[in-house]
Amino acid sequence: MSANESTKRLGLLRSLLVHAALAVVGLIVAIPLYWTLISSVTTNAGIFATPVQWIPPSLHLENFSQALSAAPFGRYFFNSAVVGVVVTATTLVTSALAGYGFAKFQFPGRRILFVVVLIALMVPFQAIMIPLFVLARQLGWLNSYAGLIVPGAVSGFGIFLMRQFMSKVPDALLEAARLDGCNEIQLFLRIVLPLSRSALAALAVLTFLASWNNFLWPLIVAQNPDILTVPLGIVQFRGSYFTNYTQILAVSLMAAAPVIVLYLVMQRQIIETFASSGIKG
Amino acid sequence: MSASTISVPDAASSSVTGRIRSPRIPARLLLLLPAIIYLAVLTQAPFILTLWYSVHKWILDQPDLGRPWVGIENFKYAITQDTVFQQAVLTTLIITVLIIAVSLLLGLGFALLLNRKFFGRGVVRALMIAPFFVMPTVNAVVWKNFFLDPIIGLFDWLLTSLHLARVDFLTSYPKLSIVAIASWQWTPFMMLILLAGLQGMSEEVREAARIDGAAGWAEFRHITLPLLARYIELCILLGTIYVLNLFGEIRVATQGGPGTESTTVPYYVYQTIHDYNDVGSAAALGVLAVVFASLIAAGLLRLLVRTFREGQA
Numbered sequence: 001m002s003a004n005e006s007t008k009r010l011g012l013l014r015s016l017l018v019h020a021a022l023a024v025v026g027l028i029v030a031i032p033l034y035w036t037l038i039s040s041v042t043t044n045a046g047i048f049a050t051p052v053q054w055i056p057p058s059l060h061l062e063n064f065s066q067a068l069s070a071a072p073f074g075r076y077f078f079n080s081a082v083v084g085v086v087v088t089a090t091t092l093v094t095s096a097l098a099g100y101g102f103a104k105f106q107f108p109g110r111r112i113l114f115v116v117v118l119i120a121l122m123v124p125f126q127a128i129m130i131p132l133f134v135l136a137r138q139l140g141w142l143n144s145y146a147g148l149i150v151p152g153a154v155s156g157f158g159i160f161l162m163r164q165f166m167s168k169v170p171d172a173l174l175e176a177a178r179l180d181g182c183n184e185i186q187l188f189l190r191i192v193l194p195l196s197r198s199a200l201a202a203l204a205v206l207t208f209l210a211s212w213n214n215f216l217w218p219l220i221v222a223q224n225p226d227i228l229t230v231p232l233g234i235v236q237f238r239g240s241y242f243t244n245y246t247q248i249l250a251v252s253l254m255a256a257a258p259v260i261v262l263y264l265v266m267q268r269q270i271i272e273t274f275a276s277s278g279i280k281g
Numbered sequence: 282m283s284a285s286t287i288s289v290p291d292a293a294s295s296s297v298t299g300r301i302r303s304p305r306i307p308a309r310l311l312l313l314l315p316a317i318i319y320l321a322v323l324t325q326a327p328f329i330l331t332l333w334y335s336v337h338k339w340i341l342d343q344p345d346l347g348r349p350w351v352g353i354e355n356f357k358y359a360i361t362q363d364t365v366f367q368q369a370v371l372t373t374l375i376i377t378v379l380i381i382a383v384s385l386l387l388g389l390g391f392a393l394l395l396n397r398k399f400f401g402r403g404v405v406r407a408l409m410i411a412p413f414f415v416m417p418t419v420n421a422v423v424w425k426n427f428f429l430d431p432i433i434g435l436f437d438w439l440l441t442s443l444h445l446a447r448v449d450f451l452t453s454y455p456k457l458s459i460v461a462i463a464s465w466q467w468t469p470f471m472m473l474i475l476l477a478g479l480q481g482m483s484e485e486v487r488e489a490a491r492i493d494g495a496a497g498w499a500e501f502r503h504i505t506l507p508l509l510a511r512y513i514e515l516c517i518l519l520g521t522i523y524v525l526n527l528f529g530e531i532r533v534a535t536q537g538g539p540g541t542e543s544t545t546v547p548y549y550v551y552q553t554i555h556d557y558n559d560v561g562s563a564a565a566l567g568v569l570a571v572v573f574a575s576l577i578a579a580g581l582l583r584l585l586v587r588t589f590r591e592g593q594a
Binding site for chain 1: 327411423428465468473476480526528550555574
């Protein structure tokens with residue numbers, strides 16, 4: 001009886017401790033986020049008030065519209081969106097096709113071609129950016145969408161991911177569909193693609209995120225204000241309008257919005273993909 | 282073709298496979314060739330060009346010098362004389378290892394906590410993942426100007442409220458500042474992968490372990506950790522690939538400084554091509570970066586395998 005009670009008490013103590021730990025850790029992550037959020041709707045003076053104003057005395061939502069007109073951010077968002085959407089679309093199509101080829105077909109040179117993919121996955125960008133830059137310069141692609149898009153349009157990681165995932169589609173299913181008179185294109189579109197939905201979703205989010213956040217390559221190829229992407233725009237904005245802290249934060253929040261929406265829509269598929277990629281290795 | 286398929290409806294499917302597969306080889310190659318050729322043109326061909334450039338002296342804004350062949354001169358200089366590069370290699374190593382270690386440990390802790398059922402778990406999880414979606418450059422801007430600033434930063438407010446001495450973090454501890462900025466961003470990524478691993482783990486295995494007397498630390502060490510090994514490997518490999526290329530944070534927060542104290546290999550390659558227009562040296566540094574990255578990846582993998590073998594023994 002008393003032993004039972006003491007284990008109960010111990011259990012309660014443990015769960016209390018766990019929850020306390022959770023609360024502390026949650027605060028560490030949450031405070032910077034919360035601070036960014038409130039500071040984007042306060043005034044420049046309010047940001048640096050001591051003691052810190054944890055609840056802003058008044059809301060200044062106009063920071064958002066003012067920030068958008070203080071620099072051509074509309075243009076930057078448009079540029080980032082064009083690059084992100086095109087890169088994501090081409091990556092998905094080519095990764096799905098090539099991944100399927102590697103996963104389900106035997107052909108001469110398969111190993112060598114897969115090594116090409118693995119090398120592409122492993123070579124760090126700094127090792128290839130110089131020729132890419134020289135090439136872009138010679139082709140007149142500096143300050144152009146082509147210059148921003150072309151180097152990222154196909155992904156070794158994407159092909160690798162899709163191959164891993166599509167290997168798990170049972171061969172028997174494909175054979176059965178072939179026997180039922182399904183041609184190769186129908187097979188791919190109606191059976192393989194739907195079964196790979198979660199991996200495609202994860203790849204879409206990761207590709208868009210990488211393109212949206214990309215900083216190094218745009219920094220090298222884009223200088224013209226018309227062609228800047230959002231991260232370049234924000235860094236430049238910080239340099240030239242140093243006092244407009246609230247506006248920097250407002251734009252920063254707007255920059256995170258598309259990615260967060262994309263993630264929320266595809267959350268389940270992403271977690272599924274991580275879970276299965278770990279098991280299959 | 283279709284007649285033969287119909288005439289052997291129940292024949293061994295392997296023979297059907299053989300018949301359908303072999304004659305269509307060229308058509309099937311079409312599935313992958315466009316993507317592979319593109320990849321080869323955009324990654325492998327440039328890498329070969331990088332090798333070619335690296336044995337030449339070529340400075341973009343001095344065209345009158347031409348592009349003379351210099352053999353291994355660029356490499357020799359980088360390895361034996363270029364102290365900035367030597368320091369950059371060390372800095373990259375330190376920063377990468379610390380970022381991976383910190384974010385992996387924190388991510389593991391968060392994942393273990395979030396794997397329990399409690400009120401408001403969905404909200405807490407969403408909150409924890411949020412930093413991963415902040416642009417790295419934005420993250421660096423916010424940390425530099427609002428958190429780490431020695432006069433108006435949030436940390437400064439915290440220190441002065443506690444009556445502690447002021448610290449100019451980015452000047453006094455540039456490497457650790459970069460580690461803090463990047464870890465805040467990478468912890469959610471690690472957590473996400475590890476949480477997926479934990480949730481795929483069957484409750485029965487743990488239950489069996491508990492009946493066998495494993496609890497708390499023992500349960501974690503002998504049951505949870507070995508089962509998570511693959512996910513931890515995935516975290517470290519993906520993390521290393523990305524963190525070795527860390528650039529935006531350094532460019533925004535410290536610009537490699539003070540001096541060259543937080544200059545990493547990618548940042549130095551960028552400086553060499555962008556500020557000095559020195560294609561030959563930058564190419565040599567890029568090649569060395571590949572060698573360096575491969576060594577780290579190989580070393581990490583070996584370390585991992587050893588750790589997990591010991592853990593399971």
